[in-house]
Amino acid sequence: LVALLEADKEGFLRSETSLMQVSGRAARNINGKVIFYAERVTRSMQLVIDECDRRREIQAEYNREHDITPSTIYKSVEEVMISTSVADARQPVQVAEAVPAYDLSTLDQHDLSFTLDLLRREMKKAAEALQFEDAARLRDEIIRLGVRPGDRVLEIGTGSGYQAAVLAVIVKEVYTIEIIPSLAESAAKKLKELGYDNVFVMAGDGFFGWPEHAPFDAIIVTAAAERIPVRLIEQMAKGGRLIMPVGPVETSQRLTLVTKRMDGRLIYQVREGVRFVPMTGRIQEK
Incomplete structure (x- = not known):
């Protein structure tokens, strides 16, 4: 789970690129979830949401064509430190x-x-x-x-x-x-x-x-x-x-x-x- 507070406070740390990078932290877990806490949906938030939806559709189609069942990526602490x-x-x-x-x-x-x-x-x-x-x-x-x-x-x-x-x-x-x-x-x-x-x-x-x-x-x-x-x-x-x-x-x-x-x-x-x-x-x- 990745939770981002004040996601609608646009700036360097809430730009489209930053929001996408933060959201990517949940990408390797099959049950990964990202929550944007905000009072409104900003342009950056919407672009990230749309792009994630687009990529999800492409990945799902690829998985179906190649009979792939998604799974969580597990790494030990040592592997993370090395990487x-x-x-x-x-x-x-x-x-x-x-x-x-x-x-x-x-x-x-x-x-x-x-x-x-x-x-x-x-x-x-x-x-x-x-x-x-x-x-x-x-x-x-x-x-x-x-x-x-x-x-x-x-x-x-x-x-x-x-x-x-x-x-x-x-x-x-x-x-x-x-x-x-x-x-x-x-x-x-x-x-x-x-x-x-x-x-x-x-x-x-x-x-x-x-x-x-x-x-x-x-x-x-x-x-x-x-x-x-x-x-x-x-x-x-x-x-x-x-x-x-x-x-x-x-x-x-x-x-x-x-x-x-x-x-x-x-x-x-x-x-x-x-x-x-x-x-x-x-x-x-x-």
Whole structure:
């Protein structure tokens, strides 16, 4: 059973695409059911309902033609964990209780990827409350930024604190901002319990950055917007890098890497298409 409250509150999380993705969670159970709780049927809701009906008719006809009896798909916890882990994850390895200090400046991209996978497993073992669905994406962001041991990094969008914890093992200091106070408090508590003393968490609007601690060698923005906030550009150190998904928040964006040269000039590199949750706060004001 999948129940979606306030399904008629249209927006990014109640768009046709989001409603379809949520509804798909019930697709593998023969008795799966999706309930939209709403006071009215929105356009997005109706499109999803119509599309589900269309697909159901096609599947039913296919089943009849091929004498197929639908059944629920069962998976063990281990199978689910494997299917949702980083795509290139290797076999489990033994890690020390304390995370070792890695000299990442000497690693090529393949070895760096492998090292970060080890860090991901250690975090997964130590912090049972954190989420790892986005591990591969976050790891790739870190690789693109080319963070180094002596860097000071600003992260916009703390979330559970997972990415901040990975960065904390690699760089000198991590400053992370979360706009939802409860998430900021929870992440700060978890990071402190795990001994990440070089991570500093603030509840606030990432649009303004953290000028008191600028400039930053690297800035990671984990939410999408149609433009990069000027204040974040201003808080980049010379030679610094910023990475952010840029584009329409209703559809997809392009991962954009900005490098500030030593003479202050900016170099923009537009990378692959991605889809992130929208950045909230001041950035939404026109």
